[in-house]
Amino acid sequence: MESPQKRRRVERSPSPVWKIDDNDDFTYVPVAQRKQAKLAKLTSWGTGSDKEKAARQQQEQEEREDEEREEERRKEKARKERTLLMEAQEVHTKKAAEDSKKTEAEKAEEQDAEILAAIASRRKLASDLELAKGVQYTESLKTxxxxxxxxxxxxxxxxxxxxxxxxxxxxxxxxxxxxxxxxDMKVPEILVKFLRSKRITMPTPIQLQGIPTAFSGRDMIGIAFTGSGKTLAFCLPLIMLALEQEAKLPFIRGEGPVGIVLCPSRELATQTYENVLTWTAALAKDGAYPQLNTLLCIGGISMGEQSHVLNKGLHIVVATPGRLIDMLEKKRFTFDNCKYLCMDEADRMIDLGFEEDVRNIMSFFKRQRQTLLFSATMPRKIQDFAQQSLVKPVLVNVGRAGAANLDVLQVVEYVKQEAKMVYLLECLQKTPPPVIVFSENKNEVDDIQEYLLLKGVEAVAIHGSKTQEERQYAIKSFKSGAKDVMVASGVASKGLDFNDIQHVIIFSMPKEIEDYVHQIGRTGRSGKTGIATTFVNMNTPEQTLLDLKYLLIEAGQKVPPFLQSIEDPRAAQGGSLKGCPVCGGLGHGISNCPKLEDTQRRQMASHHGADDRGGY
Structure with a gap:
């Protein structure tokens, strides 16, 4: 019996067999013979002269074809021999020849433009849903x-x-x-009287233009020097909006908020919250207006303590990004009806690690909102980025963004590192307390406080590594006058308002000139004058000293001889001395901006951290 495999082979259809008849013999004819046959056929049709002409044309065409083939073979051979390295060398040689014709200033400007273009390609400040759907609002909110x-x-x-x-x-x-x-702004008379009792009789320049802009429902970028009244400029429109919504239909539990104020630090959020409470309490006095409920939403405090606020309708939230995201994810409240978003110290919110948090917060909004960005220092790069993200924005600028407060007398002194502590005691004798001492280093903050306590000076310290209770105690005791000196890191320099600070001492000059502007801005507030004494020495980077020199010149302050002697390398190159578009510093360009370097360093660190965590 045959196997199945063998049976299949037998049953398969036979392959076709092609038969070629004897009459169909095929012979290959070379190309040259075919051309001659074709030429003979063409020439057989005409007279002798026609035959010659046709032969000549045929020969010319063949010669052209031969030349084209030869050229193609030559190009192909050259292509094979040519390498990427040779091409790169040619490009480099060409670029070097072009660069040799340019001045150092032109090269620096080109380099700055390249860096700026690289960091300008950021996504707009909008929610992921809006970006994904391509939602674009073209008209401002109506009020x-x-x-x-x-x-x-x-x-x-x-x-x-x-x-x-x-x-x-x-x-x-x-x-x-x-x-x-x-x-004339139509602010309630009861609040006008309250402000007058606090010696606020007329609006400051930022309020004079900023409040009508916010009342009109317009998106806004507000820039003004420290201590100029920005908090009232963005809180008052929010309070009036909340009052209007409450008057239409009283809020019940689970409703709200109407608006939110976002701050980069807990201390600044707490200060803004206390201001809002004061102003809303003044409005509700004697039942003139309904009581508004305001929630403070920051890390380090128990939200259970504010459950009485969450159990009622919520009008206003003052928050830091981390805790706010936590509350929104837990659905303790929603942004379904929130139509007002203000970011205080907005350049810090967008620029220094909070951008993804802010974008995350944006994703909780269900509708268009009025967005306001306020700061004392907002470089052009941040302004441009913000204007792309806002709807028909109005930019209100009082003075140059990043310029120092003119009510502050700036004194810069050269003090050796080992002599700083002793000289600090001398500086404290210049003015009566309260005094703030700033240092960039947390350990140095603790060392200064310990030294002052040993010398009998009532001092408190505040920096990011302290607990929330310690930070609150330091702020409260210093504000109340129980302590004479507060030693602080940069955490206390952004927006915090202390009464009657006559003297700020900068123990260690910050690398970024923006931080210096914020630190000296703790004095000379609300039209008062103050003194800022800054210690510099060989440890201070020359670029930072150059930024400081230009800032003093701009503010009409005395420039000490050791600062006068520092030359700007850009001047030697013949370039235009424009300020840095990233940090606003006048003494350097974008290519050597310390703020940009610091941002890139933190991004690299976060990427490395993510890579390390990936293995667990």
Missing amino acids: SWRPPRFIRERSDEEHRKLREKYHIIVEGQDLPPPIENFT
Whole structure:
């Protein structure tokens, strides 16, 4: 019996057999013979001259074809012999020849432009849902507020002159008018009287233009020097919006908030929260207006302590990013009806590690919101980025972004490292307390406090490694006057307002000039004057000293001889001495910006950290 495999082989269809008849013999004819046959056929049709002409044309065509084939073979051979290295060398040689014709200044400007272009390709400040769907809002939010008729009837020229009077620079479309007093802004009379009792009789320049802009529902970028009243400029519109919503239909548990103020530090959030409580309590006094509920949402405190606020309708939230995201993810409250977002010290919020947190917070919004960004230092790069993210924004700028407060007398002294502690005691004798001493190093902060305590000086210390209770105690005891000196790291330099600080001592000069501007801004606030004494020595980077030199010149301050002697290398190159677009420093360009270097270093560290964690 045959196997199945063998049976299949037998049953398979036979392969076709091709038969070639004897008459169909095929013979290969070379190309040259075919051409001759074709030529003979062509020439057989005409006269003798026609035959010659046709032969000549045929020969010319063949010669052209032969030349083309030869050229193609030569190019192919050259392509095979040519390497990527040779191409790269040629490009490099060409670029070197072009560069040799440029000045050092032109090369530096090109390099700066390349770096700026590389860091400018950031996603807009919007939620992931809006970015994914391509949602774009084209019109600002509408509000019920309108300026008084007599202000509406003023000409653009009158508005321009008023802004010039207060040195206000405004950019944008359909600009809201500046208004010189709170009553004409339609602020409730009870709050106007309360502000007057606190010696706030007239709006400051940032309030004069900023409050009408915010009342109009416009997105806004507000820039003004430290101590100029920015907090009232963004809190008052939020309070009025919340009052309007509460009057329409009272809030019940689970509803709200109407708006949120986002701050980079717990101390700044706490200070803003206390201001909002003060102003809302003044409005609710004697039942004139409904009581608004405000929640402080920061790390380091128990949210259970504020359960009485969460158990009612919520109007306003003042928060730091981390704790806010936690509360939103746990659905303790929602942003379903939130239509107002303000970021205080916005350049820090966007630039220094909070950008992803801010974008995460944006994703909880369900509708368009009015966005306001405020800061004393906002470099052009951040302004440009913010303007792409806002809807028809209005830029309100009082003075150069990053410029020092002119009410502060800046004194820069050369002090050797080993002599700083002793000289600090001498400086404390210049003015009566309270005094703030700033140092960039947390360990140095503790050392200074310990030294002052040993010398009988009532001092407290605050830095990021201390517990929330320690930080709150330091702030409270210093504000109350129980302690004379507060030694602080940069955490206390952003936005914090202390009463009657006459003297700020910068024990170690920060690398970034923005930080210096914020630190000296703790004095000379609300129209008062103050002194800032800064210690520098050989440990201070020359670039930082150059930034400081230009800042002193800009503010009309005395420049000590050792700073005068520092030359700007850009001047030797013949370049234009423009400020850095990343940090606003006047003494360097983007290519050697310490802020950019620090940001890149932190990003690298976070990537390495993520890689390390990946193995667990």
